[in-house]
Amino acid sequence: MSDNGPVQTRCPVLNVRRVDAYYAITVVAPGIAERFRSGQFVSVAVGGDHSSTLLRRPFAIHDVKPDYGGTVEFLFSVRGTGTAWLSERRSRDLLDVVGPLGRPFPLPRDPVNCVLVGGGSGSAPLFPLAQSLRRRGCRVDFVLGAASADRVFSAITARRIAETAVFTTDDGSFGTRGRVTDVLGGVIEDCRSDAVYACGPMPMLRAVTAVAGGHGVPVQVAVEETMACGTGVCMTCVIPVVGEDGITRMVRSCVDGPVFRGEQVRFDDVGSIPFDALGAPGWKGSSAARAAESARDIA
Amino acid sequence: MSDNGPVQTRCPVLNVRRVDAYYAITVVAPGIAERFRSGQFVSVAVGGDHSSTLLRRPFAIHDVKPDYGGTVEFLFSVRGTGTAWLSERRSRDLLDVVGPLGRPFPLPRDPVNCVLVGGGSGSAPLFPLAQSLRRRGCRVDFVLGAASADRVFSAITARRIAETAVFTTDDGSFGTRGRVTDVLGGVIEDCRSDAVYACGPMPMLRAVTAVAGGHGVPVQVAVEETMACGTGVCMTCVIPVVGEDGITRMVRSCVDGPVFRGEQVRFDDVGSIPFDALGAPGWKGSSAARAAESARDIA
Amino acid sequence: MNTDLRIRLGGWELPNPVVTAAGCAGAGRELAQFFDIASIGAVTTKSVMLEPHAGRPAPRMAETPSGMLSTTGMQGPGVDVFLQRDLPWLLSRGGRAIVSVAGAGVNEFGELARRVSAADGVGAIEVNLSSPDPSDPSGRRFVDDVSQAAAVVRTVRSHTRSGMPVLAKLAADVPDVVELATACVEARADGLSMVNTVRGMAVDTRTLRPAVAGGMGGLSGPAIRPLAVGCVYRVHEALPDVPIVGMGGVRTGADVVEFMAAGASAVAVGTVNFSDPSACARVLREFTEWLEARGLARATDLVGAAHRTGVGA
Amino acid sequence: MNTDLRIRLGGWELPNPVVTAAGCAGAGRELAQFFDIASIGAVTTKSVMLEPHAGRPAPRMAETPSGMLSTTGMQGPGVDVFLQRDLPWLLSRGGRAIVSVAGAGVNEFGELARRVSAADGVGAIEVNLSSPDPSDPSGRRFVDDVSQAAAVVRTVRSHTRSGMPVLAKLAADVPDVVELATACVEARADGLSMVNTVRGMAVDTRTLRPAVAGGMGGLSGPAIRPLAVGCVYRVHEALPDVPIVGMGGVRTGADVVEFMAAGASAVAVGTVNFSDPSACARVLREFTEWLEARGLARATDLVGAAHRTGVGA
Numbered sequence A, B: 001m002s003d004n005g006p007v008q009t010r011c012p013v014l015n016v017r018r019v020d021a022y023y024a025i026t027v028v029a030p031g032i033a034e035r036f037r038s039g040q041f042v043s044v045a046v047g048g049d050h051s052s053t054l055l056r057r058p059f060a061i062h063d064v065k066p067d068y069g070g071t072v073e074f075l076f077s078v079r080g081t082g083t084a085w086l087s088e089r090r091s092r093d094l095l096d097v098v099g100p101l102g103r104p105f106p107l108p109r110d111p112v113n114c115v116l117v118g119g120g121s122g123s124a125p126l127f128p129l130a131q132s133l134r135r136r137g138c139r140v141d142f143v144l145g146a147a148s149a150d151r152v153f154s155a156i157t158a159r160r161i162a163e164t165a166v167f168t169t170d171d172g173s174f175g176t177r178g179r180v181t182d183v184l185g186g187v188i189e190d191c192r193s194d195a196v197y198a199c200g201p202m203p204m205l206r207a208v209t210a211v212a213g214g215h216g217v218p219v220q221v222a223v224e225e226t227m228a229c230g231t232g233v234c235m236t237c238v239i240p241v242v243g244e245d246g247i248t249r250m251v252r253s254c255v256d257g258p259v260f261r262g263e264q265v266r267f268d269d270v271g272s273i274p275f276d277a278l279g280a281p282g283w284k285g286s287s288a289a290r291a292a293e294s295a296r297d298i299a
Numbered sequence C, D: 001m002n003t004d005l006r007i008r009l010g011g012w013e014l015p016n017p018v019v020t021a022a023g024c025a026g027a028g029r030e031l032a033q034f035f036d037i038a039s040i041g042a043v044t045t046k047s048v049m050l051e052p053h054a055g056r057p058a059p060r061m062a063e064t065p066s067g068m069l070s071t072t073g074m075q076g077p078g079v080d081v082f083l084q085r086d087l088p089w090l091l092s093r094g095g096r097a098i099v100s101v102a103g104a105g106v107n108e109f110g111e112l113a114r115r116v117s118a119a120d121g122v123g124a125i126e127v128n129l130s131s132p133d134p135s136d137p138s139g140r141r142f143v144d145d146v147s148q149a150a151a152v153v154r155t156v157r158s159h160t161r162s163g164m165p166v167l168a169k170l171a172a173d174v175p176d177v178v179e180l181a182t183a184c185v186e187a188r189a190d191g192l193s194m195v196n197t198v199r200g201m202a203v204d205t206r207t208l209r210p211a212v213a214g215g216m217g218g219l220s221g222p223a224i225r226p227l228a229v230g231c232v233y234r235v236h237e238a239l240p241d242v243p244i245v246g247m248g249g250v251r252t253g254a255d256v257v258e259f260m261a262a263g264a265s266a267v268a269v270g271t272v273n274f275s276d277p278s279a280c281a282r283v284l285r286e287f288t289e290w291l292e293a294r295g296l297a298r299a300t301d302l303v304g305a306a307h308r309t310g311v312g313a
Ligand SMILES: Cc1cc2nc3c(=O)[nH]c(=O)nc-3n(C[C@H](O)[C@H](O)[C@H](O)COP(=O)(O)OP(=O)(O)OC[C@H]3O[C@@H](n4cnc5c(N)ncnc54)[C@H](O)[C@@H]3O)c2cc1C
Pocket: A041, A055, A056, A057, A058, A059, A060, A061, A074, A075, A076, A077, A078, A079, A080, A081, A082, A083, A084, A121, A122, A124, A223, A224, A225, A226, A227, A258, C063
């Protein structure tokens, strides 16, 4: 119905691969591939038409290729019923996929230096981002962290694409023992980074935002909130974000995100309604704020 | 837990075949095969572990073979979600099957003449029955009916096993146009039948029972009531049956049946509680009836 | 065959019975990316309040067998923004609007009704009686008190311009849904929407904490369909002339048939919009095909069929 | 590790918390073909009435998303046959029995309690308050009237030999489950079983008639689990010292964890016995493995965990 909005398609599975602790599924989905920009995700129906698991599962798009008119790849680790079912798919099975969803990473206009920071499977969207940045002449450096060696994501690809790639694991089984934020400051210094991009769990994004802020470097984060719809209609995926106007709103991470400017996310208040958020119990709506609100997004 | 009771097993699918309007699934299930007697059925879980279709689907056992330690075959037509799912199974998939369930057909002690009457997929249990009867030296004749030619069940096998085989279809596309009961009386006369066995929809069983009764021949019917459990615990599959003691009880067609003596089934009252049934609102429990009840089945 | 899909809600005619459920389709804009929003009967918009509301803390949802639990807590921008930004967009695309209103207290409902019914292009007002009254700290819902519910309906009706249908949205988990429905109709509701989510809870077995913030949430989706169909059936039996918008777990065209046979004139798709963003269009297509296959000329002939014998059988 | 699975219902100790739900396991005989009936906590027997009852006409069941609707209408042979035929069989296999009783009117409950508690080997009596009172033609259930429900509990308690726990079986679809539970406890129930099936309906879209005879049926299975967990949570919050047998849609060991965390001391498997005849044994195994994986030494430590923070997390 729209040329750059998401589409819903039944796509054939091209293949399902194991990659260390992850599975990678590639589907033939030209409509999604042609619209894709890095940072966006797909949502996949799981369990078949008569499944008791009603909701779609969101996955970041890891790769898009022109084969067969356009393929889309996503990676996942088996976590619960939905990912277990997905791991059992075979070539030629059909998957009901909606995408691309969400706001992509904003790309710098100039060829600046970028650090890409990822945790576990949260690293997936950084790879197409790295390609886009490289095409614009940006320098790309990677910092990838995980619990253990087999959960470090595509180390080889990272080394190939990036100027430098630093790895951390909680158990020290690969790269530096510790967390991405233990090394991030050094990387920003060494690589004279102008921008940070990060994906992964909320506590990591918060720590990365703090480190980047400490170095005066802007940071874009891609969040992973629980999502019922992924298309913006259910209001279950909200997080508190400060707008350009200084007003905190509970915004939908699926359509207003998943990418946000790190310093705009009120990490300390995720999981609560900040008292000063628009429409919070304690909030006293000024007429200015209300006017701003109604002016917003009027198409 | 028991040597001749049913077992529950995850059995590999050996193959799925199309047979006219039907599908035939063969599973490897030695425990079920070795316990099987004709007239019994299996109940199959459909849709996988996270399916929203909770209940098992009952199917008559159509064939049992010694291959792979023991295989069991059942036939079905696609009717709703469960049978649609089953029709999509492939070799090596696992099915959760419980069986053999229900009371089998009683077999005559002497080598008598038997007519086997079936309607559509309801004919399935008659084939192993025919084999058993033949092994006892009985004469077997078939009367098989269906809506149309492609729904007549295993006509070739029937011709091979039986002395004679008569077919009827509603649309006349195969055999005689009409219903099994239009020809049954003639077959009973011609073949000097001593016993009738019938499976199929309730109205057919009722008509067959009437014809057999008119010819003074006993009839065994296998009913197909909606079943939630198939094992006797849910009490949803009951029909009114007159016991040897003359008392009507609402009995479970899964464990007290599915095979009953035709004249004991109160066909006119299926779908209601006859006023004189044990424990019906109008029923006045005589102490004799109650004593009979408590004596029943005391193990 | 030319099947007549039109249905009426009070004096308002809709081209077909498939509508969206409040809070499950925004104001139509997001789903319009997946199908033509003008093709379905109407869009019921997310309940709008007088002021902006930030809603409840996260986690706001958990998946349950054939359903989901949610607690969004009426998050929304308030009626001004709705009337200036969301409603005009929907109307500009040819959509028909049932505007759901939720007041903090009876008076706010009156004010909302006045403003909404004064706006151009609104087709009907739905009165959300089943979410907690934000002005009552105990978390009580209007439906928990029949006379309160009736008072709200009466207020909305008297502030709504005449001719515009007012639908009272009821819950299934009330002591007596027929009594509640009757009281709303006596308070001059033109129709009833039923049902809202059913209160329930899930525990996250990883954290051993309630899966949604605050503990209790609203259960929706196919899991609750039998509860919803039961309510529609009983209310239609008692009030056969009152149009009902049936909802609760609608997933397919056959589910629309089920609700209409139980007594609904229109049927709303809610949670399934989340799992299938083109669900409304698919459900309408499946429903139309069902009518054609059965040779039924008019969708309205189905309404209440389960109360009679032999309809279209 | 040696996990301690024992739990207590009043003064009665069970070896583990997994029991069967009334009406979903007969008196244990059929399921004993699939697992050792003595290995689970207890068998709750189908509600027994004073006289034989033929139950309701067919069709008695319909499948719904993640659930089923049923109306068996208390079919059974009456208490004499039960005590002479069914109970002795269960005890002979080492099974523990919770005997569910259903009276037509308050007095019959007293008589049933007297006879059942006089029989050898009964562990506890469960009072089925949530099925329609057969002596009331309106189809009202005892749970629909809190004082009636309390009267039944009081009568059963006074006719039951002292020391034998009396459990009141409640429904989810009542105006206020906490009020009902409190009244039953004040009437000296030693524990609560919750919840029974929830009233609902389905229409067969082939016949356009109600799918079960009589229209309304009882919804059970995983679909209702959030309703059941919500009731257990709220009642445990109000009455933390009262043991609860939780039930409604239990399918896996994780579901047992969910109910116990919400406040149940024991957890019953109902409808899932129909779809998986060895479910009780599997659920107990999965539950035990869960405890071991989390390193919890005692099952009872889980009870009410969702009301606290940081239990076993
Ligand atoms: C925008 C976005 C992008 C994501 N990208 C990836 C990716 O590229 N690779 C990957 O492995 N995972 C990714 N995730 C997480 C992924 O969606 C979950 O692992 C998955 O939904 C788990 O489903 P399940 O049925 O196996 O688990 P269950 O725990 O059985 O799921 C139950 C419910 O919880 C939700 N849920 C569970 N875990 C998460 C989670 N971590 N985040 C959000 N919702 C969750 C599910 O969607 C479902 O609704 C992403 C999540 C989001 C929001």
